[in-house]
Amino acid sequence: MLLSSILPNVASLNPTHPALKYKNETLxxxxxxxxxxxxxxxxxxxxxxxxxxxxxxxxxxxxxxxxxxxxxxxxxxxxxxxxxxxxxxxxxxxxxxxxxxxxxxxxxxxxxxxxxxxxxxxxxxxxxxxxxxxxxxxxxxxxxxxxxxxxxxxxxxxxxxxxxxxxxxxxxxxxxxVMHSHRTIRSWSFMNPERGGGHLSSKKMILPNQAHLTGQFILWTTLFEGGCLIFPESYPLQAEEVIALIEREQLKNVGTVGLLFKDIVDLKNLSPGCARSVEGISCGGAPISENTFRAARDIFPNAYLTEVYSQTESGQFISYLSINQCFAEGKLNRLLSVGKPSDVAVWGQKPFQVRIVDESGNDVPQGHTGEIICQGDQMMLGY
Structure with missing residues (x-):
């Protein structure tokens, strides 16, 4: 699958379905x-x-x-x-x-x-x-x-x-x-060529910063699945507008970064049920406190909360942590973790091989600090 084949393919399958939406204008x-x-x-x-x-x-x-x-x-x-x-x-x-x-x-x-x-x-x-x-x-x-x-x-x-x-x-x-090839991108989550493309036209996603990995991931996976990209009225993305878009568009999935996630949770005077449509919300890029996750569960009562870890070089999630599971099992110590690489298989992604090494490239003992190195089909060229 080539990036250049995504739009022509989906346009042939769903020509009249919304692809981009800004305010009241739709393409x-x-x-x-x-x-x-x-x-x-x-x-x-x-x-x-x-x-x-x-x-x-x-x-x-x-x-x-x-x-x-x-x-x-x-x-x-x-x-x-x-x-x-x-x-x-x-x-x-x-x-x-x-x-x-x-x-x-x-x-x-x-x-x-x-x-x-x-x-x-x-x-x-x-x-x-x-x-x-x-x-x-x-x-x-x-x-x-x-x-x-x-x-x-x-x-x-x-x-x-x-x-x-x-x-x-x-x-x-x-x-x-960071250089990503067509081959590495088709190994990203939700980009499985076997699904054909255009198979999830109900999907709607807010497009964040287009210059970062998260924005590129949301842009291309949403188009591949045949969904609609939603643009806020202004950037950088603000918590108040995220909530307004969730309520107006009845969004089911939202991708955020740590600071934006906290800003959303800290909003005052939210209308009851304003985010009940959300079934999944992810955050990453910064540590999130237990109190913030507790408050998020009240704001997003129907959502599966995940904290994700990735690198621009990986092009994709290296691991993720199920916040719901941590609370359900009473294992709140796990909130200090970013989860297990093997869990990403749930999203149709082949897990990375991950090592934590010292300056000489040797594995460090458990509990010690080192550098993360990864190997997988999604990695950048020349890594």
Whole structure:
């Protein structure tokens, strides 16, 4: 299964089903395919070729998703950059990735300045704003959609070609580009090619930060399953809007990170039953206290709560902890754990082989501190 085959396949199965929803605007799979094909044609006309890198410098939006799919459609390698990084961090990533095109939010002054600086130092970079401007005749994602014919033939990559470039958060040093191939991505949970795709059209997911692994995972797994990606009105994602979207869309599943999860739980004056639709909620990226989990069980009374552990390099969950089980069995000491790697088999994922080693690569004794190393089909290229 190639990323470039996902949208055409699901659009042929469920052409009128919603794929993207922002406020009261909805794009069906048929419309999304048409827009992505037109933008892909525009990219190709600008000289973007297979293997070239395309930067996505904006908060998530339907136009940014269209641009990412369009890059994949011509065999280019998209990578998103978190727009709230400092200008120097953004410049570092752009220099490291060496893109031939940058899709960006031209309404953001800082991002526009970063792009202008890049264009002024490299004659080979195409600057492509998301939205068309009456003041500048340059190409944009909107103008490609409006004027370009659909691309006739989508690129058929080798399964071991790089499909996505995802930059790490930079918590232990400067951000590093992590390369995931089509083959490694098809080993992610919920991406089993045997299921065919388009088989879970009832799925709806809030799309978080597109620049991080969680956002990429939610984007591509939701499209593969034929679900609908929901965009909040503003980013970064806020707890109040998460609850509002849950209530309005009757969401069944929600993916969060530790701080956002805590912010949701700490909200005051929540209406009774506002989150009863949620059947599963996950959190990760930071330790969660027992008190926070206790409060979460009241807010999400019907939900299966999980704490997940992953790395950008793994492309997928390495392990997860069932919070419900910890409370049901009275084993609250387990809340200090991130679970067992073998448990991810429940989600149709082949478990990782995990070791904790010292600086020489030797396994450390139980109870000692070391570095985590993993082996599995989902790991990044070159790990």
């Amino acid at each position: 069906t799979y048929e419309q999304l395919l048409r827009q992505a094909s037109s933008v892909a044609h525009g990219f190709r006309e600008l000289g973007v070729r297979p293997g070239d890198r395309v930067a996505l410098l904006s908060h998530p939006s339907p136009l940014l998703v269209v641009a990412e799919i369009a890059a994949v459609a011509i065999g280019a390698i998209p990578f998103a950059i978190f727009p709230r990084l400092t200008s120097s961090d953004i410049a570092h990533i752009l220099q490291d990735a060496d893109p031939v095109a940058v899709v960006y939010d031209s309404s953001d002054l800082k991002l526009s300045e970063c792009v202008s600086l890049l264009v002024n130092t490299s004659v080979t970079v195409n600057a492509i704003p998301c939205k068309a401007s009456h003041h500048a005749p340059s190409p944009s994602i909107e103008s490609f959609i409006a004027t370009c014919p659909p691309l006739g033939q989508w690129h058929e990559a080798n399964p071991d070609d790089v499909a996505l470039l995802i930059y790490t958060g930079g918590t232990t040093g400067r951000s590093k580009g």
